[in-house]
Amino acid sequence: MRLHAQTLSSIGSLRGRLTLWFAGLAVLTLLCSGIYVARIAIATMTEAEGAALHASATTAANALATGLREREDEIYLLSQAPHFTKGNLRDIEVLHSLERRRYVHEEYAWLGVTNANGVVLHATGGLLVGQSMETRPWFKAALKGPYIGDVHDAVLLAKLLQGASDDPLRFVDFASPIINRAGQTLGVLGAHVHWRWVTDTVDAAVSGRDGLRSATILIVGRNGAILYPQHLAGGTLPSFASTVGKPHEIVRWPDGKDYLSSNVAVNANTRTDLGWRLVVRKPLELATQPVRDIQLKLTIIGLMTAVLFSFVAYRLATTVSRPIEQLAAAARQVELRSGTPDYPTGRPMREIAQLIHSIQSMTQSLLGKEHELESINSSLEATVDERTQALTRANAELERLAAQDGLTRLANRRKFDERITEAFLASRRSGRNFTLLVLDLDHFKNINDTHGHPVGDAVLRTLATLLTASVRITDFVARYGGEEFAILLTDTDGLQVSLSVAEKIRSSVAAADFPVVGNITVSIGLAASSATDEDPWQIVSRADAALYHAKAAGRNRVSASGDARPGASAHRESPDAP
Ligand SMILES: Nc1nc2c(ncn2[C@@H]2O[C@H](COP(=O)(O)OP(=O)(O)OP(=O)(O)O)[C@@H](O)[C@H]2O)c(=O)[nH]1
CATH class of the missing domain: 3.30.450.20 (PAS domain)
Structure with missing residues (x-):
């Protein structure tokens, strides 16, 4: 075979x-x-x-x-x-x-x-x-x-002359x-x-x-x-x-x-x-x-x-074909990039010598162009890398900006919506509750009116820093809108603990000295997640209702939603309320 x-x-x-x-x-x-x-x-x-x-x-x-x-x-x-x-x-x-x-x-x-x-x-x-x-x-x-x-x-x-012959x-x-x-x-x-x-x-x-x-x-x-x-x-x-x-x-x-x-x-x-x-x-x-x-x-x-x-023809054919075979092998070497090609030596026929010369020139030109192309390629790759990194950075920044409040550097409302949804789904899987605090500055309008918006902004920034420092690293603080903030407390075992945390926040704010304005107070509405909640917005709604209750009760206090069911109005204030 x-x-x-x-x-x-x-x-x-x-x-x-x-x-x-x-x-x-x-x-x-x-x-x-x-x-x-x-x-x-x-x-x-x-x-x-x-x-x-x-x-x-x-x-x-x-x-x-x-x-x-x-x-x-x-x-x-x-x-x-x-x-x-x-x-x-x-x-x-x-x-x-x-x-x-x-x-x-x-x-x-x-x-x-x-x-x-x-x-x-x-x-x-x-x-x-x-x-x-x-x-x-x-x-x-x-x-x-x-x-x-x-x-x-x-x-x-016949009879008279017949001899011996038959x-x-x-x-x-x-x-x-x-x-x-x-x-x-x-x-x-x-x-x-x-x-x-x-x-x-x-x-x-x-x-x-x-x-x-x-x-x-x-x-x-x-x-x-x-x-x-x-x-x-x-x-x-x-x-x-x-x-x-x-x-x-x-x-x-x-x-x-x-x-x-x-x-x-x-x-x-x-x-x-x-x-x-x-x-x-x-x-x-x-x-x-x-x-x-x-x-x-x-x-x-x-x-x-x-x-x-045939023998002479073979010898002649060998003389003619050997340089061509060597040339073909050299071309193959060029194709495979396996070292320097071995071009035919000796004194081949004129046409074959011309062919060898042409292929040598073509190969050199080809390899030169290839090197040129390789260097263009590598610089292009570097540029693409650079641009990709810049784009990644820009995307990350965009992502961050899209999720961050520009004034306080806290997570914004959009980010808050994502996180409360995640917390809601995780709570459903694990069966462990979380608590939402909705916090609103009291009479903030007066601050703006009295000291101007820049002072109001400074108050909001200081408050953000204070809130972040007041909760655990695993908790989540967001600016909910205007002078309103939201805090998610994860893995809360009971309403009492959550109320204590809220109260601690409220008292920290009340005790803090804000630049220009001095003391300020906040009202806090609190709602705990429940197994009966169908979506996270029901918890938000209860926390809002509790906040409304705290405001209505005179501000600078914490009010908790005691009943998660829609239409329920029972609210509990924290025992430390002034
Ligand atoms: N400086 C500043 N002011 C803001 C910002 N967002 C909302 N405000 C102001 O906050 C004030 C909120 O006023 P209100 O809704 O009347 O509430 P309040 O004056 O705090 O009264 P209560 O909440 O009832 O205690 C408005 O004057 C808004 O202009 C902000 O980003 N910066």
């Missing part, structure tokens, strides 16, 4: 691609040129082989034509010899003449002379003497003139009329020539020819029937595309194989045209065998060259 991945990755690399391209191109070029050369070689070879076959066929055809013409002339001249034409065909000289011919030319199987009625008068070996040839084609044809009969199996002589005895007939000076036909001179003479003539004409190794020479009759060789005899010549002007061609024979074949007519110019043809054929695969041998060698050489090309 890992190997597979490595192979894929190396194919995907520039080096791999270049190697593949070079090697592929080499293989393709060699393949194309190999195929082209092979085609030309096959065509040339076929042409040369075909020409050799044609030359052999022509030579054989010419030799056969010459032989046939000589035999025809020989028989004709003999039939015109004086001892034949003088009138006495029974003359013993006639027989001697026949015997001499046969002795000199072994191809003659039989020579004989008939009278005008076809009865054999003389014959070599005395064969068939006295028998009638009246119905034999050669006799009938020769009455009209010199004649050559096509090859045929021996009929009358091959059927076959003859070609030659015959010529014997005509005296008066133009009278005296008889016929006939000769049976062994078919073997014909085939030997053909074979002898082409024997020893280099181009004919593995080739077969055939004699074909007028009707296309194969006459020779014996193992093909009886078969039919396949159709040639053209028998004229085309010395050779590739023909599919009845055995299903392709043969390079040459088909030549035997132009004997004899009085009887036998219409024979000579065909020489050679299996195509044997004809082109040398080319295929060369093709195999070319393929092996091509493959070896392709391997060599």
Whole structure:
């Protein structure tokens, strides 16, 4: 799997691609040129082989034509010899003449002379003497003139001449009329020539020819029937595309194989045209065998060259790709910010050197811009931090101001509302009560009127300080509005304790010496939380009512709401009230 991945990755690399391209191109070029050369070689070879076959066929055809013409002339001249034409065909000289011919030319199987009625008068070996040839084609044809009969199996002589060979005895007939000076036909001179003479003539004409190794020479009759060789005899010549002007061609024979074949007519110019043809054929695969041998060698050489090309291509690709790979690694180093990038050294190609130079410049410019950006970023972060802190401070101040009374620095009414709500909810959860004191300056209007508002303000500030100092740190003091203050006493166990605290406050105020105005007094309304309260405002309402009661009772006193229920009016004043 890992190997597979490595192979894929190396194919995907520039080096791999270049190697593949070079090697592929080499293989393709060699393949194309190999195929082209092979085609030309096959065509040339076929042409040369075909020409050799044609030359052999022509030579054989010419030799056969010459032989046939000589035999025809020989028989004709003999039939015109004086001892034949003088009138006495029974003359013993006639027989001697026949015997001499046969002795000199072994191809003659039989020579004989008939009278005008076809009865054999003389014959070599005395064969068939006295028998009638009246119905034999050669006799009938020769009455009209010199004649050559096509090859045929021996009929009358078959038994008389059959030798050791099993091959059927076959003859070609030659015959010529014997005509005296008066133009009278005296008889016929006939000769049976062994078919073997014909085939030997053909074979002898082409024997020893280099181009004919593995080739077969055939004699074909007028009707296309194969006459020779014996193992093909009886078969039919396949159709040639053209028998004229085309010395050779590739023909599919009845055995299903392709043969390079040459088909030549035997132009004997004899009085009887036998219409024979000579065909020489050679299996195509044997004809082109040398080319295929060369093709195999070319393929092996091509493959070896392709391997060599691939190696050279790999080396070339490595030379080209190495600086690019190093450059890619350097770019990766820049990307990952892993130290100083290692740029390719040495003497790379001009274009690659330019690329390296450009990437170096780009990297420097990029890193410079990045540093610039980083410093801008960090100063921006510092500014944002600073602003955030200022904002936080401003928010805190705003928060404080929103919850603080500007004059006395005590919690304001809004803050008071929050705290009494919290105290109310906590009391509900814990079941522990808290107490609310509502405190109002007595006759404050007079102070303002007599000493002016600034003095009134100073009184309010002093009172605030006094109130804060008079309660526990866990208690809560707020300016409720105007000259009215509210105090929340947490975890109060009973009304009595709360009343004592309120009384202590009241007496502290009454005993204090305020600047300019001297003594002042306050009235205090007190209400304790109750489990029956539905909201904190019910407690405020009871404390207000108690304050009203304290004012009404003469001021400078503490009045407590004894009943939390709405509509209840029972109030208790503190026992220390003046
Ligand atoms: N200087 C000053 N005066 C304030 C401030 N807030 C309210 N006052 C004054 O407090 C006075 C309250 O007057 P009143 O409501 O008549 O009450 P009082 O004069 O204290 O009379 P009783 O409460 O009935 O004893 C008014 O004159 C307001 O102007 C403040 O912040 N500063």
